[in-house]
Amino acid sequence: MPLAPYACDPAASRGRLHAEPESAHRTPFQRDRDRIIHSSAFRRLKHKTQVFVEHEGDYYRTRLTHSIEVAQVARTLARDLGLTEELAEAVALAHDLGHTPFGHTGEDALHACMTPYGGFDHNAQALRIVTEIETRYAEWDGLNLTWETLEGIAKHNGPLTSGPDAEAADLHYALAEYVARHDLELHTHASAEAQAAAVSDDIAYNTHDLDDGLRAGLFEIEELLDLPIVGDCFREVDRKWPALDAGRRQHEALRRVFGALVEDVLDTSRLRLGALGAADAAGVRAAGSPVVGFSDGMIADLRLVRGFLFERMYRHWKVARMRRKAAGVVAELFAIYMETPGVLPDEWRESARHAVSETGRARVVADYIAGMTDRFALQEHRELTDPMSRV
Incomplete structure (x- = not known):
C-alpha cells in the first residue's frame, strides 16, 4: 500500500543527532527498529513484568511480550492507514524501555525516592536509555536513533509543553536535558505513526490484563459479562459454541475484544484523518x-x-501484597546505594563517586535500579540485606 501524504516518509527523515552514512539495504526507521531490538535494555524486558512479579508464573505477560504485542498491533494500524510501519513498530518496541522492575509499583516507588532529585518517569527514562545509557557505539552514547523515532518515544501520549517558547520547568530532567541539544518540538503532537503505537499499547494491555487476571484466578468469566464489549464478545462465543471448554471460550472471546478495539481505532482514525486533510x-x-x-x-x-x-485485579489482595514487598525492595535498594555507593558495580560506582552533587548521585542510582529485572532486584536486595546471603 502506498504511503499516505500525512505519513512519515523514511526518505525524508530529519536524520540523526550524529550524522552517519545511510544503509544500502534498510531505511532509517528499519535501522532504528533493529537497534532497539538489539539493545541491552530491550533484552532485559524479558524479566520485567506488567502486574505480576516475574517468578509468579510463566504464562503472564512480561514487558517484552507486551512490547511485541504492541508492535504487532501498531504495524496493523499503520499498514491500514497508509503509515510507515517500521516507524510505528520502532516506537512501539521502545515505549517500555524505561520501566523499572515490578511494573508500575516499582516506578511509583522509585519516583517517591527521586522526588527530591527531579522525580522519575518511565517515558523520560526510555529517552534517556536510547540517547545516553546504552553505550555500544564508538562515536556516540545511545543508539543515535532518527528524530522521528525519538519524537515518538518522547511524546507519543501527546504534547509536553504549551508552545515552542514555553518554559521547560515542568519537564522531567531527562527530557529537558536532551531537548536542549536536540529539539523534539515537544509542543506539538507526535506523528501519526507514534500515535498508532500509543493506542496499540492501550489495545494490548486492556485485553491482556483481562486474560492474565482470568489465568491468575483473580476473577471469573461470569464477572465480566456485564462489562461493555467484553460481555457481548463472550455471549457471541457462547451462542456459536455453547459447550466450548473454558480455555477456548476465554481465548475466542478476548480475541474478539481485541478485534473490536482495532476496528474502532481504524474507523475513527480514517474519519479524523480524512477530516483533517493533512x-x-x-x-x-x-x-x-x-x-x-x-x-x-x-x-x-x-x-x-x-x-x-x-478494583478486581490491581487492588486484589494477592497483587497488593506483592506490590508492598516490591515497593519496599526498590526503596531499600535506593537508600543503600545512596548511603553506600561502594556496593555498586565498578562502572556505576565510579559514576556515583564522580557525581558533582547528591542529585547527580541519585540519578546514577535511579538509572541503575531502573535497569534491573525483577529477578535481579530481588537477588540484589537479598544479598545486601540478608546476613546469611553469600555474595
Missing part, C-alpha cells in the same frame, strides 16, 4: 488533537473495563 506529517503534528485513537464511545466503555480491572 498534506504532510507536519499537518498531523499541528492538529489540535490526536488523529489516531478510539472513538468517544469506546473510550467511555474502556473506562468501565479499566475500573473493573482496577
Whole structure:
C-alpha cells in the first residue's frame, strides 16, 4: 500500500543527532527498529513484568511480550492507514524501555525516592536509555536513533509543553536535558505513526490484563459479562459454541475484544484523518488533537473495563501484597546505594563517586535500579540485606 501524504516518509527523515552514512539495504526507521531490538535494555524486558512479579508464573505477560504485542498491533494500524510501519513498530518496541522492575509499583516507588532529585518517569527514562545509557557505539552514547523515532518515544501520549517558547520547568530532567541539544518540538503532537503505537499499547494491555487476571484466578468469566464489549464478545462465543471448554471460550472471546478495539481505532482514525486533510506529517503534528485513537464511545466503555480491572485485579489482595514487598525492595535498594555507593558495580560506582552533587548521585542510582529485572532486584536486595546471603 502506498504511503499516505500525512505519513512519515523514511526518505525524508530529519536524520540523526550524529550524522552517519545511510544503509544500502534498510531505511532509517528499519535501522532504528533493529537497534532497539538489539539493545541491552530491550533484552532485559524479558524479566520485567506488567502486574505480576516475574517468578509468579510463566504464562503472564512480561514487558517484552507486551512490547511485541504492541508492535504487532501498531504495524496493523499503520499498514491500514497508509503509515510507515517500521516507524510505528520502532516506537512501539521502545515505549517500555524505561520501566523499572515490578511494573508500575516499582516506578511509583522509585519516583517517591527521586522526588527530591527531579522525580522519575518511565517515558523520560526510555529517552534517556536510547540517547545516553546504552553505550555500544564508538562515536556516540545511545543508539543515535532518527528524530522521528525519538519524537515518538518522547511524546507519543501527546504534547509536553504549551508552545515552542514555553518554559521547560515542568519537564522531567531527562527530557529537558536532551531537548536542549536536540529539539523534539515537544509542543506539538507526535506523528501519526507514534500515535498508532500509543493506542496499540492501550489495545494490548486492556485485553491482556483481562486474560492474565482470568489465568491468575483473580476473577471469573461470569464477572465480566456485564462489562461493555467484553460481555457481548463472550455471549457471541457462547451462542456459536455453547459447550466450548473454558480455555477456548476465554481465548475466542478476548480475541474478539481485541478485534473490536482495532476496528474502532481504524474507523475513527480514517474519519479524523480524512477530516483533517493533512498534506504532510507536519499537518498531523499541528492538529489540535490526536488523529489516531478510539472513538468517544469506546473510550467511555474502556473506562468501565479499566475500573473493573482496577478494583478486581490491581487492588486484589494477592497483587497488593506483592506490590508492598516490591515497593519496599526498590526503596531499600535506593537508600543503600545512596548511603553506600561502594556496593555498586565498578562502572556505576565510579559514576556515583564522580557525581558533582547528591542529585547527580541519585540519578546514577535511579538509572541503575531502573535497569534491573525483577529477578535481579530481588537477588540484589537479598544479598545486601540478608546476613546469611553469600555474595
